[in-house]
Amino acid sequence: MPCTVSMTVNGKAVSREVEERTLLVTFLRDQLGLTGTHVGCDTSQCGACVVHIDGRSVKSCTMLAAQADGAAVTTIEGLAAADGTLHPMQAAFREHHGLQCGFCTPGMVMSAVDLVTANPSLSEHDVREGLEGNICRCTGYHNIVKAVMAGAEAMQGGTMKAAAE
Ligand code: FES
Ligand code: FES
Numbered sequence: 001m002p003c004t005v006s007m008t009v010n011g012k013a014v015s016r017e018v019e020e021r022t023l024l025v026t027f028l029r030d031q032l033g034l035t036g037t038h039v040g041c042d043t044s045q046c047g048a049c050v051v052h053i054d055g056r057s058v059k060s061c062t063m064l065a066a067q068a069d070g071a072a073v074t075t076i077e078g079l080a081a082a083d084g085t086l087h088p089m090q091a092a093f094r095e096h097h098g099l100q101c102g103f104c105t106p107g108m109v110m111s112a113v114d115l116v117t118a119n120p121s122l123s124e125h126d127v128r129e130g131l132e133g134n135i136c137r138c139t140g141y142h143n144i145v146k147a148v149m150a151g152a153e154a155m156q157g158g159t160m161k162a163a164a165e
Helices: 024-031 088-095 105-118 124-130 141-155 160-164
Strands: 002-009 012-019 050-053 056-059 072-074
Touching (some): 012 024, 050 105, 088 141, 105 124
């Protein structure tokens, strides 16, 4: 049965009619055209679909669009500043080559931002543990961890270079 869902997505109010069974990831991709949120599995394991709901990371394939009714959703498209300046975590991924094919990158970045927000002084071990729900099929984890550590530093006003040393 169709229902109407209303939420804020990347700072913009949206309201659409969806089938009750519509997953949030499908809503974002198919109805809003926000295809930066990827679908990499059908088992809720890969984390390519991670977005922020009210500031916390969530696998958008694990919830219904209707469950996000009234929420503030941020996708990878909403992370950079309005003038296009990359979020420090995005800049760190670019700087440290925290990607190979890039398919997992949006989810990695969204999870990493939440990890750092929740624990600004996280260790490399915390990063590895915190990204357990994000799979990079290229297995490029070394640079991803480096990028997250640098991004964490940059989010606190430090320089990425300092974090990498
Ligand atoms: S598509 Fe959501 S965890 Fe893989
Ligand atoms: S960079 Fe290819 S899956 Fe992660």
